[in-house]
Amino acid sequence: xxxxxxxxxxxxxxxxxxxxxxxxxxxxxxxxxxxxxxxxxxxxxxxxxxxxxxxxxxxxxxxxxxxxxxxxxxxxxxxxxxxxxxxxxxxxxxxxxxxxxxxxxxxxxxxxxxxxxxxxxxxxxxxxxxxxxxxxxxxxxxxxxxxxxxxxxxxxxxxxxxxxxxxxxxxxxxxxxxxxxxxxxxxxxxxxxxxxxxxxxxxxxxxxxxxxxxxxxxxxxxxxxxxxxxxxxxxxxxxxxxxxxxxxxxxxxxxxxxxxxxxxxxxxxxxxxxxxxxxxxxxxxxxxxxxxxxxxxxxxxxxxxxxxxxxxxxxxxxxxxxxxxxxxxxxxxxxxxxxxxxxxxxxxxxxxxxxxxxxxxxxxxxxxxxxxxxxxxxxxxxxxxxxxxxxxxxxxxxxxxxxxxxxxxxxxxxxxxxxxxxxxxxxxxxxxxxxxxxxxxxxxxxxxxxxxxxxxxxxxxxxxxxxxxxxxxxxxxxxxxxxxxxxxxxxxxxxxxxxxxxxxxxxxxxxxxxxxxxxxxxxxxxxxxxxxxxxxxxxxxxxxxxxxxxxxxxxxxxxxxxxxxxxxxxxxxxxxxxxxxxxxxxxxxxxxxxxxxxxxx
Numbered sequence: 001x002x003x004x005x006x007x008x009x010x011x012x013x014x015x016x017x018x019x020x021x022x023x024x025x026x027x028x029x030x031x032x033x034x035x036x037x038x039x040x041x042x043x044x045x046x047x048x049x050x051x052x053x054x055x056x057x058x059x060x061x062x063x064x065x066x067x068x069x070x071x072x073x074x075x076x077x078x079x080x081x082x083x084x085x086x087x088x089x090x091x092x093x094x095x096x097x098x099x100x101x102x103x104x105x106x107x108x109x110x111x112x113x114x115x116x117x118x119x120x121x122x123x124x125x126x127x128x129x130x131x132x133x134x135x136x137x138x139x140x141x142x143x144x145x146x147x148x149x150x151x152x153x154x155x156x157x158x159x160x161x162x163x164x165x166x167x168x169x170x171x172x173x174x175x176x177x178x179x180x181x182x183x184x185x186x187x188x189x190x191x192x193x194x195x196x197x198x199x200x201x202x203x204x205x206x207x208x209x210x211x212x213x214x215x216x217x218x219x220x221x222x223x224x225x226x227x228x229x230x231x232x233x234x235x236x237x238x239x240x241x242x243x244x245x246x247x248x249x250x251x252x253x254x255x256x257x258x259x260x261x262x263x264x265x266x267x268x269x270x271x272x273x274x275x276x277x278x279x280x281x282x283x284x285x286x287x288x289x290x291x292x293x294x295x296x297x298x299x300x301x302x303x304x305x306x307x308x309x310x311x312x313x314x315x316x317x318x319x320x321x322x323x324x325x326x327x328x329x330x331x332x333x334x335x336x337x338x339x340x341x342x343x344x345x346x347x348x349x350x351x352x353x354x355x356x357x358x359x360x361x362x363x364x365x366x367x368x369x370x371x372x373x374x375x376x377x378x379x380x381x382x383x384x385x386x387x388x389x390x391x392x393x394x395x396x397x398x399x400x401x402x403x404x405x406x407x408x409x410x411x412x413x414x415x416x417x418x419x420x421x422x423x424x425x426x427x428x429x430x431x432x433x434x435x436x437x438x439x440x441x442x443x444x445x446x447x448x449x450x451x452x453x454x455x456x457x458x459x460x461x462x463x464x465x466x467x468x469x470x471x472x473x474x475x476x477x478x479x480x481x482x483x484x485x486x487x488x489x490x491x492x493x494x495x496x497x498x499x500x501x502x503x504x505x506x507x508x509x510x511x512x513x514x515x516x517x518x519x520x521x522x523x524x525x526x527x528x529x530x531x532x533x534x535x536x537x538x539x540x541x542x543x544x545x546x547x548x549x550x551x552x553x554x555x556x557x558x559x560x561x562x563x564x565x566x567x568x569x570x571x572x573x574x575x576x577x578x579x580x581x582x583x584x585x586x587x588x589x590x591x592x593x594x595x596x597x598x599x600x601x
Contacts, residue, residue: 006320009053009122010312010364013560015046015115018365021546023372028109033100033379042112045097049116052092056085057123064126064263065432069206071255076205076265082127086208089127090160094120095135103142103150104158114305114371118364122309125436126263130163130203132302136295137164137215141234144283144291152240153213153280163209166295167198167216167235167269175449177289178227182218182271184279194218194235194279195272197253204267205237205252211245212237214269215295216279217288224286232288233279235271249277260436299444300401301370307404307440308363314415314433315356322349322418343418352414358540358571359411361564363404365539370400388469395458395466396535398450403532405440406447412437451528456521459531460509467505474498474538481545490544490572494537497576501534504583522594523586530582533575544568 019025025042028034060081069078097113099105120128134157141154156162173179182196196218198204205212214235223229238245254268271277283291322344329338330345343349373396376389416423416430423430441447459467478491508527512520543564552558 007058007313007316009050009058009119009316010309011316012050014361014364015118017546017560017564018368018543019111019115021550022365022542023111023368025109025111025372028111028372028375028379031375031379031381033107034109034375036107037109042109045106045108045112045116046119048092049094049119052088053119053123056088057120057127060085060127061124061263062429062432064124066262066426068257068262069255069265071252074252075207076252076255076267078206078208078265079263082263083208085127086130089120089131092120093160095131095138095160096158099139099142099158103154109375110371111368111375114301114368117302118305118309118312118367121306122313124263125306125310126261128306129261129264130206130208132299133165133203134160134163136166136298136302137213139298140215140232140282140291140295141213143294144232145234145280149234149280149282153234153236156211157213161209162211162213163203163206164213164215165201165203166292166299167201167204167214168292168296169198169200171197171199171268175445177217177230177292180217180219180230182216184218184220184231184233184281186220192218192220192233192279192281193272193275194233194277195275196270198269198271199267200256201267201269202261202264204265204269206265210238214250215282215292216271217292218279220285227289229286230288231285232282232291234282235277235279239278249274258439260432260439262432296444297397300397300450301367301374303440303443304363304367304370304400304402304404307401307408307437308360308367310433310437310440311356311363311404311408311411312360314412314430315353315360317430317433318356318415318418319344319353321422322353349418352418354567354570356411356414357563358567359404359407361543361567362536362539362571363408365543366396366403366536367400369539370396388472391462391466391469392473394461395454395470398445398454398458398528399532399535401444402441402447402450402528403536405437406529407532408440409434409437447528448525451524451526452521454531455505455508455524455527456512456517459505460512464505464509467502470535471498471502477538477542477545481541481548484545484549486541486544486548487569490541490569493572493576494534494541497534497537497579500580500583501531504586507587518594519589522589522591526582526586530579530586533579533582537572537576537579540568540571 026039029037063081064079067079069076096105097108098110101107138154138157141150157164170180182194184192184194186192216233216235217230218233219229220231236248237250239248249272251270251273252267253270256266258266323342325343326340327343373389373393377386377393380386412434416434419428419430422428478495481491508520547561547564550561552561
């Protein structure tokens with residue numbers, strides 16, 4: 001049984017149920033920014049994304065995975081299929097979909113854009129990566145750049161004529177952006193001359209568009225040390241002079257050969273080898289890192305969506321395989337001549353499938369709700385509502401990035417396991433999706449960095465205001481579940497888990513306030529894991545409540561709703577007990593890995 005083209009990537013019924021029955025996305029149209037939209041327009045966007053994903057992007061995923069871009073004579077040449085599909089991908093308009101009409105956008109809710117993008121990512125994550133990076137780069141220019149820079153460099157990106165990147169990482173600095181060393185020297189013409197090196201720059205060069213705009217962190221000559229001396233620059237591959245594009249002294253010095261995301265090149269770049277790399281300051285000097293966090297946070301949610309999408313496409317592949325692969329007989333069967341059954345008849349295979357489903361359903365609800373909070377935080381006319389949503393957006397971003405990446409990898413491994421010996425063969429796709437998924441725990445801040453961010457900043461900021469906002473949401477979800485008739489065990493278990501997290505956070509925060517920050521953060525990765533269990537349990541309770549409330553119109557719909565309820569029960573019953581174990585570990589202060597020395601490893 002070879003991989004077919006019937007994989008839905010994501011199930012439309014899942015997304016419709018999530019958007020309209022669980023999240024009530026149509027309520028966003030009460031905000032003036034979204035008032036021109038209705039369900040018909042939302043469905044048009046989603047239908048277009050689904051068609052492009054299934055008919056154009058997915059059929060060429062395997063070919064692009066097997067033949068990565070090539071580094072030839074100092075240039076990156078992408079797969080011919082990517083060049084062929086880019087015009088259609090660009091025509092979809094996703095790079096500017098959520099932006100205001102005055103800059104060429106559609107003013108689409110991020111919630112809808114996120115779900116539409118999930119189809120594209122599930123189909124061909126590398127192809128979508130070009131668009132996703134460009135969107136973030138253009139949004140930086142839109143928000144912080146001068147009108148001149150916006151017209152010259154932002155507009156062509158939103159139109160899809162050019163693409164963009166984020167150029168942060170340097171060989172000597174890695175994730176420590178305070179150690180950025182690329183130097184920017186001011187010139188009489190108002191621009192800067194940049195000299196330095198960047199590495200792991202996704203889409204840093206290609207032959208898809210005539211220009212690429214690098215949003216680059218650098219240090220102005222004489223700037224203070226550390227993050228207070230980092231500025232943001234617009235550094236085009238080809239700069240505009242008198243209406244013409246000329247070479248801007250940006251050189252590809254190497255290509256990274258990755259385990260996944262094969263269709264999107266990752267490169268080492270050099271700025272100013274000939275002393276002629278012009279960069280243009282974006283915003284005020286020395287505020288580059290605070291500006292760049294806009295793109296970084298958008299990218300973190302994008303990576304989370306990609307994690308869910310990659311888990312989803314593999315889940316549907318393994319589900320179809322399990323339904324059609326005959327092997328073995330029921331454990332109660334005594335007649336060896338009895339016909340073999342599909343492997344989905346074996347309970348352990350269903351265990352692996354429901355675990356995948358729980359991760360995908362919960363992760364998808366998490367990233368979509370995080371996007372919903374972003375829509376409310378940015379566009380509500382009510383200040384209190386904006387503040388509440390903003391707190392939750394900040395709190396959930398590290399979780400929305402890390403949970404789909406880490407648990408998505410587990411889900412992808414289960415998909416491979418279900419395929420058995422076929423799973424580890426390259427003729428089948430689960431092994432490539434597993435490799436793709438691993439990159440998500442590394443992109444845009446490793447899981448360890450997300451744990452430090454969550455515990456060291458987000459849950460303790462403003463005296464724990466975000467955690468109090470989360471308590472309000474969970475209390476509301478529990479009340480709603482009870483009113484819908486959900487089994488009382490589950491809202492009670494979620495409320496108890498929330499209390500556990502509140503108490504644990506207070507204990508850990510007190511250590512930090514007492515001056516023992518290292519002890520506070522010792523188990524930040526474990527804290528991130530338990531926090532992910534909590535918020536995904538919240539997602540599943542909301543899914544279960546909506547499914548319990550909804551009246552099925554057919555036997556197929558009844559099976560769909562019962563699947564949501566059982567999947568929620570599975571997560572709440574099997575994962576919430578692990579939260580309490582992880583909380584005990586965080587409290588214990590167990591520090592063997594902190595005490596072990598380099599020479600003892």
